Amino acid sequence: MKKNKVTIKIEVGKVVIALSGDASKLKDWPHLWYQPFISQKKADIFLDIYCQSPGFSYNHKLVFDAGSHWKLYSDRANYYMEMFSPTPPHYKVNVGVFNSDFTRGKIYLLKGNKSDTAQKYWSVVNCSRPFLTILLNNYLSPRNSLMAHGLAVNDQGKGLIFVGASGA
Secondary structure, three states: OOOOEEEEEEEEOOEEEEEEEEHHHEOOOOOHHHHHHEOOOOOOEEEEEEOOOOOOOOOOEEEEEOOOOEEEEEOOOEEEEEEEOOOOOOOEEEEEEEEOOOOEEEEEEEOOOOOOOEOOOEOHHHHHOOHHHHHHHHHHHHHOOOOOOEEEEEEOOEEEEEEOOOOO
16 A cells, blocks of 8 residues: 655755655644744755664664763665664664755654554654754755854844844
8 A cells, every 4th residue: 555645845944855755654643833834945955764673784884872871883885874862871762864965865763662563643842853853964064054052032123133142
């Protein structure tokens, strides 16, 4: 039986990200947080979302290790990202596989337990943090752009920008 595929496009800055997955497994949409970011524009980044274990193993060069949060690996052709549960024992909760310029990828959603079993449902929320943040940083960097954590305020036509660490 062919799955009913749905594609959701969100725009962050001037980058449009298309998330595609099984419509019958999509939950929490449209989510209030993402309403202002819904886009109909042509996508720059295409991500396929799977509620299944990746079904492959990888033993590639470690590029970045954020400890119990996430890890990034590479084999030159692709990047592999592992996300971990924020609470101990920090089981793997997501695995992403991306092409070398981070314009296409697959995200596998896991339950976050010892057996790497898959999530039953997917949502934009559980695909976005921290996957999209890390993905956007890697996508923007070779394009002479960057993403910063901050807040901007328009005060009588003058812009005020406050930057800082997340949670500050």
